[in-house]
Amino acid sequence: MPSDRTEVLLDKVGQLLAEDQEYPLDGTLLHARVRRNSVGPSIFKDLGNHILYRRPDLDRLGDALLDLWEAQEGEERWEEIQYFVKDGRFEVIFVYPDELDPDEMSLERRDKVVKKYFGDRPIVYPDWDDEDSFTD
Numbered sequence: 063m064p065s066d067r068t069e070v071l072l073d074k075v076g077q078l079l080a081e082d083q084e085y086p087l088d089g090t091l092l093h094a095r096v097r098r099n100s101v102g103p104s105i106f107k108d109l110g111n112h113i114l115y116r117r118p119d120l121d122r123l124g125d126a127l128l129d130l131w132e133a134q135e136g137e138e139r140w141e142e143i144q145y146f147v148k149d150g151r152f153e154v155i156f157v158y159p160d161e162l163d164p165d166e167m168s169l170e171r172r173d174k175v176v177k178k179y180f181g182d183r184p185i186v187y188p189d190w191d192d193e194d195s196f197t198d
Contacts, residue, residue: 071130075145076152078123079105082116092118092145093175095168096131102168103127106176106185113176113185142171146179 080087082105089108094101101124105116118124131139140156162171176185 067133068130071126071133072145072152072154074126075123075130076147078119078126079145079147081119082107085109085114085116087147088149090147091176091179092123092143093172094127094143094145095141095171096127096143097141098131099128101127101131104172106180108180109186111183113180113183115185115187117188144175144179 079090085107091106094103103118103123105118107114141159142157144155146153
């Protein structure tokens with residue numbers, strides 16, 4: 063059972079995701095690999111006929127995810143979080159090291175997770191030189 067601190071931090075993650083007001087919060091997937099002092103988040107938005115990748119605010123979201131990872135109790139620590147917002151509610155799945163394929167590259171894993179939530183729809187990534195106001 064999650065601790066009160068975990069619940070507070072999960073709510074904080076949701077609040078940070080909600081700050082992206084260019085697109086609806088509903089249909090948002092946060093996928094992140096997290097380890098000690100290391101976080102690799104990706105945000106995806108369901109836009110109907112395609113999925114849109116949004117650049118995360120690494121400072122704020124990264125810190126919240128690291129705080130969440132550090133709030134774990136016990137010896138076994140999750141390495142991946144899948145945080146999905148649908149119909150005004152969030153669903154969280156924590157994935158532990160023994161559930162991950164050590165030979166699978168992180169981008170392969172990320173693509174598999176996105177497909178699990180959104181199917182085979184194309185993912186649109188912004189150009190690297192585009193301004194993305196969510197990260198400002």
